[in-house]
Amino acid sequence: MAIRVYSVIVENKSEARRVIAEVGADAAGCGWMAPKAVHRLVMLDGVQPKQANIIKQEMLGKGGEAAVARGVVDHSVAETKVLLMGTLRQYEHFLAKLACQPFGLADLARRIKEALDGQEGFSPYDLDCRGKTIRLGDKTLVMGILNVTPDSFSDGGKYADPGWAVERAGQLVADGADIIDLGGESTRPGYTPVAEEEELARVIPVLKKLVQELPVPISIDTTKAAVARRALDLGVHIINDQWGLRADPALADLAAAYGAPLVLMHNQKGTDYRDLMGDMVEFFRESISMAQQAGLPREKIIIDPGLGFGKTAEQNLEALRRLKELRCLGQPVLIGPSRKSTIGKVLNLPVGERVEGTAATVAVGAANGAHIVRVHDVKEMVRVARMTDAIMGRWDEGSEK
Incomplete structure (x- = not known):
């Protein structure tokens, strides 16, 4: 029989040990040779x-x-x-x-x-979200978007009524959302900033009902410490900061004081970079340091590359391709590609026809190391995430029917 020759790719020591063990090496040999592979x-x-x-x-x-x-x-x-x-x-x-x-x-x-x-990646762990727990690392989690704004780029005005918003949130959970992200200020290109009082007026009536009725953690999508504090007092579980503590550093103190996980998103004015991923990593290191200095444990920090923020369409695609490079920080990664303009530019499609494009970004993101995906179309993206997880070896055959 002719000797067969083929390539093997390993990404970390765990995979290397597995491949070496398949050759027939003993446990000691696997441990010694894995770092060489x-x-x-x-x-x-x-x-x-x-x-x-x-x-x-x-x-x-x-x-x-x-x-x-x-x-x-x-x-x-x-x-x-x-x-x-x-x-x-x-x-x-x-x-x-x-x-x-x-x-x-x-x-x-x-x-x-x-x-x-x-x-090398981090081992899956349970993240305490102020009394509600999510498991990071076993599967790709899905964060459902709930915008209570009149001008969001995708669903502006649809859920401004608190009753409709709560009903929508319930549907997102029924569709498989692991987290609900509530936002009261649009961040679409060319958005008009809203005052603190207006943002509170939009989110608080909805939030009061959500924390009582939903079984999953609620995230408050805000860059204002005053809004976050009011939300935390009402029982919100996670803070999602779209400026990575650069707009309001007091969000770090709040997260630490209330024991809330904090999402730090990369953002900047303009699209000039020395090196896209290198600059992003340095941004995150500074933001993580700010959060830790405020007293927030590192395991409660999640990073988000900020697809669609301070980046061209080409840079957004590059960030998705190079997403694995964020692993050097050792933090869980969240991405928010849903219906973004990059998809529209690539496929020449309006916002309402970007589900398939979003699905592609979710699949690539999950394969490249995203632990949480933030999306509008929860039912469809849950299916995409589960299939991607299965391909990547993150599938428990008995858990899915």
Whole structure:
């Protein structure tokens, strides 16, 4: 019989151990060889030549590689990016040596290790949402959108009446929503900001009923601490901040004081980036630090790349393609692609005809590491998420009928 030859792809040590075990290696061998089977690329930005030369020397010495700018050797450049390339085993030895070096490289070694650890993914865990619990990591959760605004881009005005809004929320839960996200201010392109009093007038009558009648956690979609505080006092479970603490940093203190999970969304004015994902990761690191300094545990922080916010259509598509790169932060990821203008531009379709496009973004997002998807069409997207979960190996045969 001819020897068969084929490719195998592993993304983390867990998958590597599984593949090695299939060869017939013993448990000790699997544990020893797994770090050699996982190859990682890590980008460093803003490195001084004196640091870059040491980094390259140490990485080469461990059998890995480090790409630097041509002018690093003779210091003809002020700074450089450094692309590290190596197996987890090589990184292990490299980081041990880097931690002994001067010029701030010991702290850099710690940060590189954090990025590598994040790429391994986190173990599923129960997130306490002020008395209601959601399980993160076992399956893709679906957050149903409930806008009580007259000018939202997709459903503006449809659920401004509190009675209709509560009925709609009940239907979303019946369709499979794991979370309901309530918003009282439109954030569509060209939106008109509303005053705190107006936002409260829109959401509070609805929220009073939702927290009493729905079995799932309710998220308040707001950038205003005063609105969030009133919502928390009424029993809301999660804060969803579309400016990642940049519009109102007091939201961090509120989340910590009330023990509420906090969604930090990436957002900016304009669409200029040095590197899309690199800039986004740095934004999140700063926002996460702000939340932690306020006293919020890291496990209660969720990050959102902000599809449709401060990005062109091409950048939104790139963010979806590169979503796995956010794993370096080690945080659960939420995406909100539902009916967005990028879908309209790609397919040349109006808002009401973007269900299939949304389904594609949900599938790709879930496959690339999104733990929560925020959508309008809950019934359809629950089916897409479950099918994607099954393809990705996140399926309990006895749980779905």
